[in-house]
Amino acid sequence: MEFKNGLGDTAIQNVIATHPEIGEILNRYEIGCVTCKVGICLLKDVVSIHGLTQEQEAAVENEINDYLAAKEENRKVA
Numbered sequence: 001m002e003f004k005n006g007l008g009d010t011a012i013q014n015v016i017a018t019h020p021e022i023g024e025i026l027n028r029y030e031i032g033c034v035t036c037k038v039g040i041c042l043l044k045d046v047v048s049i050h051g052l053t054q055e056q057e058a059a060v061e062n063e064i065n066d067y068l069a070a071k072e073e074n075r076k077v078a
Contacts, residue, residue: 009043016039031046
């Protein structure tokens with residue numbers, strides 16, 4: 001899994017705090033990290049340990065990277 005800006009190596013609690021939209025993406029795939037009280041798992045590990053198919057993992061990766069790309073583009077425009 002390769003996430004933009006090295007986000008895959010960030011603890012999920014920090015990812016969701018900075019990007020709540022990523023929590024919404026994970027929820028759509030029944031990855032319940034938003035409510036986890038520990039939150040130290042890395043984003044790349046969170047996706048891989050939840051028993052998703054390779055296609056689902058690729059979809060999560062693409063959705064997150066698309067979100068991050070759109071956010072970067074919005075910053076450039078603003």
